[in-house]
Amino acid sequence: xxxxxxxxxxxxxxxxxxxxxxxxxxxxxxxxxxxxxxxxxxxxxxxxxxxxxxxxxxxxxxxxxxxxxxxxxxxxxxxxxxxxxxxxxxxxxxxxxxxxxxxxxxxxxxxxxxxxxxxxxxxxxxxxxxxxxxxxxxxxxxxxxxxxxxxxxxxxxxxxxxxxxxxxxxxxxxxxxxxxxxxxxxxxxxxxxxxxxxxxxxxxxxxxxxxxxxxxxxxxxxxxxxxxxxxxxxxxxxxxxxxxxxxxxxxxxxxxxxxxxxxxxxxxxxxxxxxxxxxxxxxxxxxxxxxxxxxxxxxxxxxxxxxxxxxxxxxxxxxxxxxxxxxxxxxxxxxxxxxxxxxxxxxxxxxxxxxxxxxxxxxxxxxxxxxxxxxxxxxxxxxxxxxxxxxxxxxxxxxxxxxxxx
Amino acid sequence: xxxxxxxxxxxxxxxxxxxxxxxxxxxxxxxxxxxxxxxxxxxxxxxxxxxxxxxxxxxxxxxxxxxxxxxxxxxxxxxxxxxxxxxxxxxxxxxxxxxxxxxxxxxxxxxxxxxxxxxxxxxxxxxxxxxxxxxxxxxxxxxxxxxxxxxxxxxxxxxxxxxxxxxxxxxxxxxxxxxxxxxxxxxxxxxxxxxxxxxxxxxxxxxxxxxxxxxxxxxxxxxxxxxxxxxxxxxxxxxxxxxxxxxxxxxxxxxxxxxxxxxxxxxxxxxxxxxxxxxxxxxxxxxxxxxxxxxxxxxxxxxxxxxxxxxxxxxxxxxxxxxxxxxxxxxxxxxxxxxxxxxxxxxxxxxxxxxxxxxxxxxxxxxxxxxxxxxxxxxxxxxxxxxxxxxxxxxxxxxxxxxxxx
Numbered sequence: 083x084x085x086x087x088x089x090x091x092x093x094x095x096x097x098x099x100x101x102x103x104x105x106x107x108x109x110x111x112x113x114x115x116x117x118x119x120x121x122x123x124x125x126x127x128x129x130x131x132x133x134x135x136x137x138x139x140x141x142x143x144x145x146x147x148x149x150x151x152x153x154x155x156x157x158x159x160x161x162x163x164x165x166x167x168x169x170x171x172x173x174x175x176x177x178x179x180x181x182x183x184x185x186x187x188x189x190x191x192x193x194x195x196x197x198x199x200x201x202x203x204x205x206x207x208x209x210x211x212x213x214x215x216x217x218x219x220x221x222x223x224x225x226x227x228x229x230x231x232x233x234x235x236x237x238x239x240x241x242x243x244x245x246x247x248x249x250x251x252x253x254x255x256x257x258x259x260x261x262x263x264x265x266x267x268x269x270x271x272x273x274x275x276x277x278x279x280x281x282x283x284x285x286x287x288x289x290x291x292x293x294x295x296x297x298x299x300x301x302x303x304x305x306x307x308x309x310x311x312x313x314x315x316x317x318x319x320x321x322x323x324x325x326x327x328x329x330x331x332x333x334x335x336x337x338x339x340x341x342x343x344x345x346x347x348x349x350x351x352x353x354x355x356x357x358x359x360x361x362x363x364x365x366x367x368x369x370x371x372x373x374x375x376x377x378x379x380x381x382x383x384x385x386x387x388x389x390x391x392x393x394x395x396x397x398x399x400x401x402x403x404x405x406x407x408x409x410x411x412x413x414x415x416x417x418x419x420x421x422x423x424x425x426x427x428x429x430x431x432x433x434x435x436x437x438x439x440x441x442x443x444x445x446x447x448x449x450x451x452x453x454x455x456x457x458x459x460x461x462x463x464x465x466x467x468x469x470x471x472x473x474x475x476x477x478x479x480x481x482x483x484x485x486x487x488x
Numbered sequence: 489x490x491x492x493x494x495x496x497x498x499x500x501x502x503x504x505x506x507x508x509x510x511x512x513x514x515x516x517x518x519x520x521x522x523x524x525x526x527x528x529x530x531x532x533x534x535x536x537x538x539x540x541x542x543x544x545x546x547x548x549x550x551x552x553x554x555x556x557x558x559x560x561x562x563x564x565x566x567x568x569x570x571x572x573x574x575x576x577x578x579x580x581x582x583x584x585x586x587x588x589x590x591x592x593x594x595x596x597x598x599x600x601x602x603x604x605x606x607x608x609x610x611x612x613x614x615x616x617x618x619x620x621x622x623x624x625x626x627x628x629x630x631x632x633x634x635x636x637x638x639x640x641x642x643x644x645x646x647x648x649x650x651x652x653x654x655x656x657x658x659x660x661x662x663x664x665x666x667x668x669x670x671x672x673x674x675x676x677x678x679x680x681x682x683x684x685x686x687x688x689x690x691x692x693x694x695x696x697x698x699x700x701x702x703x704x705x706x707x708x709x710x711x712x713x714x715x716x717x718x719x720x721x722x723x724x725x726x727x728x729x730x731x732x733x734x735x736x737x738x739x740x741x742x743x744x745x746x747x748x749x750x751x752x753x754x755x756x757x758x759x760x761x762x763x764x765x766x767x768x769x770x771x772x773x774x775x776x777x778x779x780x781x782x783x784x785x786x787x788x789x790x791x792x793x794x795x796x797x798x799x800x801x802x803x804x805x806x807x808x809x810x811x812x813x814x815x816x817x818x819x820x821x822x823x824x825x826x827x828x829x830x831x832x833x834x835x836x837x838x839x840x841x842x843x844x845x846x847x848x849x850x851x852x853x854x855x856x857x858x859x860x861x862x863x864x865x866x867x868x869x870x871x872x873x874x875x876x877x878x879x880x881x882x883x884x885x886x887x888x889x890x891x892x893x894x
Contacts, residue, residue, distance in 0.1 A: 083592050112598070120555040130555065133596040144598045147553060149526040149536065152776040186489050190539040192518070192550045194600070370558040 084131070084273045085138040086472070092272050093469050101469060104476040105139035112142035113197040113479050118158070118204035120147050122336045122370065123306070124268065124396040125201050125223055131271035131468050136475065144195065148205040154183050156342050158204045161237075164230035165203065165222075166310065166391045172232050184208045197479045200244075209243045217245040217482035223268070223393045225414045226254035245482055250394040251415050264478070267418060268394045269471035270403060270462070276372035277403055280380060288377040294365055299329040299445050302382040304375050304400070306335045307348040307368070310391045315434065317355055317364065319388065322438035324363065327445050332378055334367040379404045383451060384444045390431050392416055402426070403462040405455030409440045419466065425458035490537070490679045491544040492878070498678050499875050507875060510882040511545035518548035519603040519885050524564070524610035526553050528742045528776065529712070530674065530802045531607050531629055537677035537874050542881065550601065554611040560589050562748050564610045570636035571609065571628075571643075572716065572797045578638050590614045603885045606650075615649045623651040623888035629674070629799045631820045632660035651888055656800040657821050670884070673824060674800045675877035676809060676868070682778035683809055686786060694783040700771055705735040705851050708788040710781050710806070712741045713754040713774070716797045718817075721840065723761055723770065725794065728844035730769065733851050738784055740773040785810045789857060790850045796837050798822055808832070809868040811861030815846045825872065831864035 090098050115133060117125045129145045136143030150158070157176045164170040183204075188211035199219045200206055209218050220241050226234075226249060238259065241247060247263045249255060255263050270277055280288075289296055301320065305311040313333060320331040333351075335344070348368060358364040367374070379385060385401035387410035394415030401408050402419060408426035410416045422428040427440040444451055496504050521539060523531045535551045542549030556564070563582045570576040589610075594617035605625045606612055615624050626647050632640075632655060644665065647653060653669045655661060661669050676683055686694075695702055707726065711717040719739060726737040739757075741750070754774060764770040773780070785791060791807035793816035800821030807814050808825060814832035816822045828834040833846040850857055 083588070083595060114598075120553070121557055130592075134592055137596050142598060144596050145555070147526070147555070149551070149553070151527055182489070186536075186540055189489060190543050190550050192520075192548060192600075194598075 083134055084271070086135055086469070088273060089467070089469050092463070093467060097469055097473075101139055101473050101476065104473055104480070105141060107480050108141045108476060108483075111197070111479065111483055112144070112195040113199060114144040114146055114193060114195040115199045115201060116146045116148060116205045116208065117201035118148045118150055118155075124394075127271075127274075127276070127396070128268060128468075128471070129201075131274060132472060132475065135468065135472050139472070139476070141476070141479065142195075146191065146193075148183060148187050148208075150183050150204060152342060154179055154204075159342060161203050161233055162224055163310075164233040165224045165226060165237075167228045167230060170230060170233060172236070177236070181207050181210070185211045188212050196483050199475075203237060206237060206240050209240060214243065217486050218243070219246045219248060219478065219482065220244045221248045221266075222254070223250060224254075225251075225391050225393050226256065227251075227414075245486075246478065248478070251418065254393075266471070266474045266478075267415070267466060268396055268399075269466045269468045270396055270399045271468040272403065274372065276376050277400060278376070280373070280376055284373075285377040285380050288373055289381060292367065292369075292371070292374050294332055294378070294381075295330070295362070296381060299327065300332060300378070300382045301329055301384050301386055301441060301445075302332045302334065302378045303386045303388065303397075304334045304378060305387065305389070305397045307333075307344045307351070308335075309343070309347060310389055311335075312388045312390050312431065313347060313351055314354075315388045315431070316386055317351065317358070319386065319434050319437040319441065320364070322434060323441050323445070326438075326442050329383075329445060330363055330365065332365045332367065332382075334375060334378060336368065336370040375400075376404070379406055382406050384409055384441050386437065386441065387411065387416065388431060388437065389413060389416070395419070399462055399466045402458030403466075405459045407444055407451050407454040407458065409437055409444070419461060421457075421461070425454050425461055489540055490677070492541055492875070494679060495873070495875050498869070499873060503875055503879075507545055507879050507882065510879055510886070511547060513886050514547045514882060514889075517603070517885065517889055518550070518601045519605060520550040520552055520599060520601040521605045521607060522552050522554060522611045522614065523607035524554045524556055524561075529747070530800075533677075533680075533682070533802070534674060534874075534877070535607070537680060538878060538881065541874065541878050545878070545882070547882070547885065548601075552597065552599075554589060554593050554614075556589050556610060558748060560585055560610075565747055565749060567609050567639055567643075568630055569716075570639040571630045571632060573634045573636060576636060576639060578642070583642070587613050587616070591617045594618050602889050605881075609643060612643060612646050615646060620649065623892050624649070625652045625654060625884065625888065626650045627654040627672075628660070629656060630660075631657075631797050631799050632662065633657075633820075651892075652884065654884070657824065660799075672877070672880045672884075673821070673872060674802055674805075675872045675874045676802055676805045677874040678809065680778065682782050683806060684782070686779070686782055690779075691783040691786050694779055695787060698773065698775075698777070698780050700738055700784070701736070701768070702787060705733065706738060706784070706788045707735055707790050707792055707847060707851075708738045708740065708784045709792045709794065709803075710740045710784060711793065711795070711803045712747060713739075713750045713757070714741075714747065715749070715753060716795055717741075718794045718796050718837065719753060719757055720760075721794045721837070722792055723757065723764070725792065725840050725843040725847065726770070728840060729847050729851070732844075732848050735789075735851060736769050736771065738771045738773065738788075740775075740781060740784060742774065742776040781806075782810070785812055788812055790815055790847050792843065792847065793817065793822065794837060794843065795819060795822070801825070805868055805872045808864030809872075811858075811865050813850055813857050813860040813864065815843055815850065825867060827863075827867070831860050831867055 133145035184207035392414030411431035539551035590613035798820030817837035
């Protein structure tokens with residue numbers, strides 16, 4: 083279990099001292115993060131690191147998970163998609179199930195904390211069913227740049243009860259909405275198995291054990307099997323690259339308990355590209371295995387991220403941190419991380435030919451990859467590590483709790 | 489959301505009054521249940537009902553879920569199997585991961601309650617990592633009649649820190665262990681979608697929508713795809729029955745998030761019995777759908793439960809409650825519920841011929857099924873409904889908290 087001071091070698095002692103200074107204002111205060119899954123997905127990963135770290139600098143910070151069930155997750159995934167702009171059949175029964183889960187949770191969950199931080203739409207209605215005795219923050223990880231109006235209007239009536247809304251990108255701020263809003267970029271934990279440094283020997287062994295040969299250059303996309311990650315498009319790009327350079331594509335994605343669409347999308351790809359898989363040129367991995375993800379991102383010559391929508395995209399952060407150039411869509415939070423031509427390339431998500439061209443060029447240029455990789459690692463070190471996120475949360479909790487009782 | 493008084497029509501007002509009397513001694517007290525999943529499996533189902541009900545009679549009763557991850561669940565499933573008598577490769581690294589999850593959870597989980605109730609082995613080590621300020625109960629749902637000595641010796645060192653151990657059957661009491669122990673039978677909630685009364689029309693529509701034809705007599709086993717439920721044996725029995733009566737077998741089982749073996753077992757059955765599935769005589773269902781499970785148990789002429797090990801077996805309770813005779817293995821908690829020749833039949837789990845004979849006889853005898861079905865429903869009403877379980881927990885919390893500070 084990591085403590086704040088364990089990050090000193092990576093971020094420097096000044097950063098650690100700044101965090102401890104911030105935390106002194108929070109002695110005796112408590113906060114709780116509430117989200118809807120503890121397995122799979124970026125939010126669970128962040129909280130798994132953030133909750134112990136917040137405690138290690140003095141704040142009492144709990145992490146609770148709403149108790150959903152499959153029908154509920156099917157509905158909230160549709161809300162999620164609608165917030166990212168999709169159409170939705172917004173029925174009574176969907177709204178009812180959505181509220182029931184929060185109502186039931188509120189009937190027993192003891193939320194005696196000085197600040198309550200709700201992640202994403204799933205536990206959003208909780209604020210309706212608890213007596214509000216403290217500041218509530220709605221931390222939305224979704225791309226809110228062009229939400230479905232029907233769903234956003236519906237959610238606004240709950241969001242307005244909150245004291246602050248936190249989003250991942252300036253473009254997601256809601257200009258026609260009077261609630262206080264703030265941009266906080268997500269971050270990765272460099273000391274977790276998914277991101278720790280791995281010796282070459284460990285990388286090779288891990289890949290061998292997982293059945294990933296390294297006789298050809300590797301390209302990889304590590305992202306849930308989700309239509310927003312355009313897994314079909316990734317295979318199309320790979321086909322174009324493969325016509326010029328013999329290489330291999332590995333797509334790895336866990337199944338988040340709160341995302342019921344994953345299995346179907348995975349099955350479709352497996353069926354449609356059976357020949358490619360049979361030949362060993364396309365490898366699909368669904369095991370949740372952080373060390374393997376880490377090894378793949380390090381061994382890959384290029385990481386591709388061909389998403390159509392991304393709140394922020396921690397998969398890109400992870401790849402950059404490992405010194406691997408990223409060729410990615412110019413959407414959502416990706417341009418906050420990838421600087422075109424500096425630590426990777428940005429493209430229109432539909433520009434398959436462009437993706438293929440950039441990837442092909444990178445595969446053949448060791449020096450370019452090394453230079454971009456170094457830049458990528460520096461980008462993450464400066465802006466997207468968990469210590470920066472921790473500091474942001476300490477500030478938010480201080481601000482809101484100071485404000486509340488005065 | 490159900491309240492204690494909503495059960496009056498089913499259990500009578502005397503039972504409700506008894507519960508409220510018990511709860512008066514608990515005003516101002518709090519308790520928390522901690523288990524390791526909120527989706528799938530009997531424990532999550534019980535807690536989903538029990539937590540709100542405990543609150544509805546005045547006790548502050550919370551429900552928290554430990555934050556495990558796939559590797560952790562793989563290990564704890566092995567511990568579970570070992571407690572039920574299997575061999576295990578009991579490595580250092582398994583023990584380390586087992587403890588780490590509790591240690592991390594303890595670093596942030598605020599457990600300010602007057603009584604802490606830990607379910608099953610997954611969160612058992614928590615007691616090591618929290619300052620113990622209140623009584624702790626270890627509620628073990630596993631068959632402990634002949635545990636693997638290595639694992640049980642290892643767990644005992646943690647269990648001994650608890651104030652009480654609760655098991656599901658007299659046979660699971662540990663005679664060579666000085667800790668106070670108590671038998672509490674699990675129970676089902678008659679007002680949950682899985683168990684509520686369904687009109688015939690709703691049953692038919694539900695089955696039709698799920699692709700289950702009702703032109704032939706149905707046999708069903710509704711249980712996770714788990715080797716302890718002997719799904720292969722169920723198909724073998726079905727083959728014997730089918731040789732005499734044209735009928736259909738439906739096997740339905742969700743995937744619990746904390747049971748990683750399920751998918752493999754399901755795939756094996758699907759492959760091995762492809763022909764039977766193709767013909768429509770064997771239907772496998774993995775969707776988590778409570779109403780469908782309910783409808784199947786009601787429409788089935790016979791419910792089979794061919795388990796090799798069962799802590800208690802709520803699937804049997806559910807079937808009996810629906811007035812369907814149960815032909816089941818004479819193991820674990822099943823003989824507490826099924827009385828041979830009264831509300832079903834008990835057989836040696838390996839006696840396929842015996843299973844087939846009993847099922848065949850029942851399929852052809854409407855009167856026998858009706859009589860047994862009525863007896864089954866009465867058995868459950870008297871002994872295995874959630875109101876009785878609620879009363880048991882109120883007593884335990886009263887006993888322990890009264891005892892603790894005097």
